[in-house]
Amino acid sequence: MLGKIIQLVKRSDLIIEVLDAREPSLTRSKKIEQIVIKNDKKLLLVLNKGDLVPLWVLKSWKYYFKEEENRESVYVSSTSHLGTKKLRDTMKALLRGNKGVVAFIGYPKTGKSSIINALKGRHSAQTSAYPLEYGYTKSIQLFKIDNKIYAWDTPGIIPPDGNELEKIIRGYNVDLLEDPVKPAIELINRIIKASRESLKQAYGVDFTDPYDLLVKIALKRGWVYKSDKEPNIDMAAKTIIRDYHEGKITYYTLPPNLYRDDKSSSV
Incomplete structure (x- = not known):
């Protein structure tokens, strides 16, 4: 599982780590973030399930990530389709208007697939399949978010660890x-x-x-x-x-x- 995530990181320009807005600290993977940094990739934190916490709490986390870690973050609710436009705009900004491929990673149950489905919408289109590197026979699809941004349609699932x-x-x-x-x-x-x-x-x-x-x-x-x-x-x-x-x-x-x-x- 970890090997697949590393491959996704290497083959992407922007990594989006999906967190649970109720527990941003405990649903982050510092191990994966180090892999992202080591491979010189951009990282965006997305606080999903934002409808479950007060707005001031979401803003407090966003401020903390920016001021204390110099890390960009966005809060969304994939089930309510809230914050999707802000997420798209932030992705474009981090890619600086260039073409790029995005990978969504995170622990199970954080809502990665729901965010992917929300971004797909009615206007997205699948592209041809891209096989992963040696050791993974299953191909995964890229889907088009807009004219310049593509994303893997299969999220990288981080195996639950810790106590x-x-x-x-x-x-x-x-x-x-x-x-x-x-x-x-x-x-x-x-x-x-x-x-x-x-x-x-x-x-x-x-x-x-x-x-x-x-x-x-x-x-x-x-x-x-x-x-x-x-x-x-x-x-x-x-x-x-x-x-x-x-x-x-x-x-x-x-x-x-x-x-x-x-x-x-x-x-």
Whole structure:
């Protein structure tokens, strides 16, 4: 998987790293960014799912990336088709009006394919297939964004890495988790720090702690074991993780140069 991403980077002029606007820091891959820099390619950060966080938070991240890292960024919502024009304009600006090929990369569940589909629109056209280098027999297509910009229609998927919490935020397959409860509790704790209310609204229950939330979700939905009628918290844990990726839980994190107070913690 990593080899395919490296090939996409080498064969592109602009790399767009798609991040989750709720967790920009944890959905960045510094390893991939180093590969981009090493190959002397331009990098654009795109905060997707921008409809899930307040506008001032998106602007705060954009300001942080520019002022602290001198890095260009754009915030969009691919599902709502918001920010697509700004993304196109920024791509043109970074390519300085020249012809170029764009590659979209990022962790699973960040919405890379949705952005690609939004950019395709009705007026884009597929071009001929381009095989990847030796070792990859499958060809991928370029599609035309405008008269000068083309993009690969297959995103580069970064394998989820890091600790348990980071892996699930980065899109690790929930069905492959041996014990989904532990990382789900870590995710719940992280969300509580940002917005406890978002969890109450999402599941329609009040709760005392993460485990209690899992129990109440299971009982509310009738997920109990037939043998002893105990709540199936594994199913509740998987549901929390899936709902997070599907955008059903709205919260946000702030860039390192800002500090949260009690009033700004609710969404």
